[in-house]
Amino acid sequence: MRLSQKASKTAEYMALFRALETIESPRIRLFNDPYSKNFLSAPLRIAELLFRTPLVRQFIHGVMDNRWPGAFYSGVARTRLIDDVLRSSVQDGINQVVILGAGFDTRAYRLPELRTCAVFEVDHPSTLEVKKGVISRLPTMNTEHVRFVAIDFVEQSLEEILLKAGFDKSNSAMFIWEGVTNYLTADAVDQTLRFIANCASDTRLVFTYVDKAVLNEGSQFVGSKALAKTLNQIGEPWSFGLNPSGVNQFLQDRGFELVEDLGSVDYRSRYMRNRYTNSDVYLRGYEFYRIAQANVK
Template sequence: MEAGRSSRTALMTAEVRARYQLSDPPRIFDDPLAARMVAGDPDEWVTEYLSGVPDRLMPFMIVRYRFAQDAVEHAVATGVSQVVVLGAGLDTFGSRNPYEHVTVFEVDHPDTQTWKRHRMAEAGIGIPPTLRFAPVDFEQETLAAGLAAAGFDRGRPAFFTWLGVVHYLTRDALRATLGFIGGLGQRAELILDYREPPSTEMSSELRERVAHAKREVEAVEEPLIGFFTETEMADELRAAGFDEIDDVGLAAAITRYTGAPPSESALAAGGHLVHATRGVSR
């Protein structure tokens, strides 16, 4: 990641959200601020990377946001008033937050947040009173310290989203964050996504596509290193204190939200969405 700006992969996912808003309705996820967030000079790497992503794969990249949105809505309706967006990148939920009584904390590297705030100012996207930035350089401070400095209250229920991040993390980094969330004294909920190790049963074409994607993100110093089987991820979550785990394959989630069967690429991608909870009766 280059100093003073957001990661390329964060910019790429924001561009995907913006492009998806141009698709024909019905759409499974609306983000009216996405296009404004990515407006300006196009990033050459992002443009080239997305040129190889067919339009039919857009729901595959979008469905995780709808999954998280539905879970947040239910959590807020049942008493949660703090939402933490981990690895927020150029996410816009904090600016779109429809709940006046819910505080949104965005956690990311200080350089990324500085760059994002410049983008927001240029796009005329304001910072509502319910949005708080929690810059955290994990080489120098902990998630607990960063959130505390931003006003996070460990004594109140909280909901965490952690999308598009786990596959860039070491096991130790994953465990540190899960341990913090699972160790909170109050009700805690978490949405995350992860990928299974590449399957040997993939076609040669799909294997090359996956290998190409890995090479591309490694070229911008954001390598894919965190792969888990479903059993491994469940073990990590239970060890961190979560007592209910709902693991949904991305292919099944696509069918749930679009009503259409997933593409071969989606089936082979090995993606999962997880809703993990501690101290929650669902």
């Protein structure tokens, strides 16, 4: 759900994080994403290849932690959390999955549970074209159950475009909105939530958001100033956030019941505590990033 005329750079960074996590030992890694490396530009692909050497791996982690404190650990832990929420929903009978701002998300291809679902990947045409170009060169990525939904949010309606793509509004669905709301306007967030709330009962939503306080120039969150500088340099500054204490009411006002709202320290601790038993490095930074789960009333 981006208005950029090129594929999102932050989408590529997330693909890098997933590719690096996949290199970790199967004993400790949070997921296996064999496709993410294919979406990397040449410099990041080189980093991914070098990451396979233990000493270089330690160096790259150090560089990432210095530049974006906590971003890697938050990114891979949130990927696993959303994977788990999605699997649970499919087990409960959900057979429609809508990924808003799909970017280089590969869940439709790496999670076997989704092969029997209709998966709608929604994003700006330029990002989808890049993605489809990569997929066309990877015959192992089965797209029979995937529908690519290109949309320009300035000119087009999400509801109209989804219905044309075959989305069944009378059938419950799982909406994934990862890494997107912080780039939108308040009106865009509101309109999207109200559309989802008007879908079938038992429709579910998992979305990420940032603590509104991090948008202030004087934010006291660790690493927030350096992160803001990087986002401005790549032309993808953050523009929207929520006060965590008000999220429950915010969702109720738009037709949802809040199931869970976790800060990044909480979900990193949930998935990484046994992995870093002698260090709390995985908990440092990115405290402002959060994941909420909600159901349509």
